[in-house]
Amino acid sequence: MNSDTKRLLQLIRTRLPLIQAPMAGVQGSRLAVAACRAGALGSLPAAMLPAERLCAEIEAVRRQTGQPLNINFFAHKQPQPDAAQQAAWLQALQPFYREFGLSGADIAAGGGRQPFGEEQAEIVLRYRPRVVSFHFGLPDRVLLDKVKSSGAVVMSSATTVEEARRLEADGADIVIAQGLEAGGHRGMFLSRDLTTQSGTFSLLPQVCAAVKVPVVAAGGICNAATARAACDLGAAGIQIGTALMLADEADTPPLHRAALQSSRAEHTALTNLFSGGFARGIVNRFIREAGFVNPAVPPFPLAQAAAAPLKAAAEAQGSDEFSSLWAGQNAPLAETGSAAEIIGRIMAGWNGPAVMPA
Template sequence: MSQWPDRRILDLLGIERPILQAPMAGASGTAMAIAVSQAGGLGALPCAMLTHQQVREHIAAFRAASPGRALNLNFFCHQVPACDADALTAWKQTLEPYYRALGADFEAPAPASNRAPFDEQSCQLVEELRPEVVSFHFGLPQADLLRRVKASGARVLSSATTVEEARWLQDRGCDAIIAMGYEAGGHRGMFLSEDITTQIGTLALVPQVADAVDVPVIAAGGIADHRGLLAALALGASAVQIGTAYLFCPEANVSSFHRQALDSAPASDTALTNLFTGRPARGINNRLMRDLGPMSAQAPRFPLAGGALMPLRAITEAQGDSDFSNLWAGQALRLGRYMSAADLTRDIADKALARLSR
């Protein structure tokens, strides 16, 4: 055998290797997307924290460096929460001891913390820029916007953390589904439930999703080398999405203290936490998570929890400290290797294909 046994994702997305780079907001950008795409995978640009003009500039740089290569634009689909002044006040009061200890101004209004959900303006941007792939996190946008995205020619992907979510996504027109296991770093893509006890591991999730839907499945969570890719293919996936392993690449935009945590944390030292944004996300444990517990009912709804932490982050990060900073990482972090994103993409895919060819 010299070819991939399941070419559905390769043919659907127009890529050469069955590897998708996870769109990691704040940690990945154009340089990583270019490197992955030039190696035959699918590069991604996370758009939730970018202005529309920044998206245009990033895409222009990508097109100039990687003509003819596919690009995935990723958007969040959360509902903007109503302002709950009482919840915000209670959350800030929980953090008051840290304000006092660090000399932060507790009486000053907390900065706004925001992530832009996919909306009319985002849809117009997709119609203007015509990316090959558009992916969503936390479900899908409203039906009329989704129809326009598909009419632009983009293939649509979204994350499912349960079989029920996978069926929901297929029923609404997803071209492929990312089966996101419990091991994955960053924000859980969960959207039909807020109960983290519903979340299951990649090994159990992928074959159940593959049995439940007709569209191709992309495995995510705990995959960082060719062994993970081989396992995913054996479980019924057509490709994998990789995030944490790319954080070790020079193209990653990670802080020095995030890098230090990635280098030193054991695989057992990550947890799901809602403290930093209000939604469950997997990251490396730090002081805030240990002091308050990784999950807190007091954390305001996504994305409002981050506002009151900003003054604390500003002070401690200036000191090279990550006590109040999110350090997103998945459970496979100890499999990370220092090599370029292009070399990592080729290494994972080529070693897997060589094993399949035996």
């Protein structure tokens, strides 16, 4: 076991240097519990959960395992809606709205992904999870100090070396190097320039060389070979998401599961259509016809309100052509089975026998 892996395990206090990626929409406490029981760091995605629901999920985990838990929040700055931009976005969606018989009245107010704020900080102080992770940078200093005062280890995603350096300087204890292969939302927070983004196995060694905190590799890690490659390139640990989406304990909807197990999973792409943020998912009709990256889309997370009625209408007809089928580029290698079995298969490639499952 290398020294960085030892430091990571001392921080997160798990048996394995593996983090179950928080994945809103395809998991709840069940997957987090299964990951914890397998010796990994289980995670709960909190950005889309009202306070009461988040507390219930945390308590569900606590009832079933005493192992360390990660709670993940988004640290984006909430933009102000722009009426002209919203109108342009709705106009771009009109052909699809007409097809499904929808109108502006079908757009729900509010909702979407909430940034980390005082309410969420109070939940952290109440439950004191071992790890609190963030996407889109870190919250402001006052909020971050509250998290630190709870005793939590702070972890956040970097998609560039510059972001990794910023996270370390701002107080992150662990940096997740999120490669371009990763499914779901990019953690970009210093720039929206997609030309700055690189794959895991280019980004990882550069981040490892640039920061002194432990670095966790994320993106494209789905089997023993990719886990071994991450270890060989200096990762202190790994984070897996898409690899667990077919797990028995995942709540991945049937349409999404079917897409992951089809040849369609061979084609994923970045798009801003579903939320306004760049995210990787399986290409479907909406992405092809509305444009992978559409300039009319409002900033994250405002686009979701107008895109959501299309998803609901199509899914009511048994179609996933307007659904956000988040998945990484190695989705075709995802396997079924229990979370423990999947984690065991992946960890078999990790070059650290001292942290292998018993």
